[in-house]
Amino acid sequence: KQEVTQIPAALSVPEGENLVLNCSFTDSAIYNLQWFRQDPGKGLTSLLLIQSSQREQTSGRLNASLDKSSGRSTLYIAASQPGDSATYLCAVRLTGGYSTLTFGKGTMLLVSP
């Protein structure tokens, strides 16, 4: 059974710092990996989707990398801002069948002014 682990569970940084969130998964047979952001009590916002054949994806200050063979992904946030404060979830889409996602428990990020 696929397991997705996110480290750290929580992270607090001052504004302006660059930071890295980590995601690992046990089964490398994935189609893609997706990073989401969730504000408290709200739905999920898709940030980046990386296909299994890709190494990285970039959107603005965000960069996500994928190393499928080692079962790892990282989300790099450059020049963090207080508005980046949220919980960040990674999810993997398994091969075969329907597009079900297995989520990690998330990293709760707090960026202080």
Place this chain on the structure above:
Amino acid sequence: DTEVTQTPKHLVMGMTNKKSLKCEQHMGHRAMYWYKQKAKKPPELMFVYSYEKLSINESVPSRFSPECPNSSLLNLHLHALQPEDSALYLCASSQAASGLTDTQYFGPGTRLTVL
């Protein structure tokens, strides 16, 4: 328009009540999903609809009854719920349920409290 809408935003119900959650998307997506999320936990998949047909039921109790009246709408009918069913219920959609490159778009969720 990349929006998935959900109503109501909040719902409080007793264990004997019958209520429904609604989800709507106008992106032409043919796959829709219901997730349940408890506090400080990741979302858990409940149901997947593909082309308006139920494709996946993740062993969800029968007190939760999904319905997909058309390609834009997804309902979740609730009856005889338990207090432990209190959670954030999220709806999502994607272009196709078996698409390899699809992003799932999530709605804002319905916060359900069962008394």
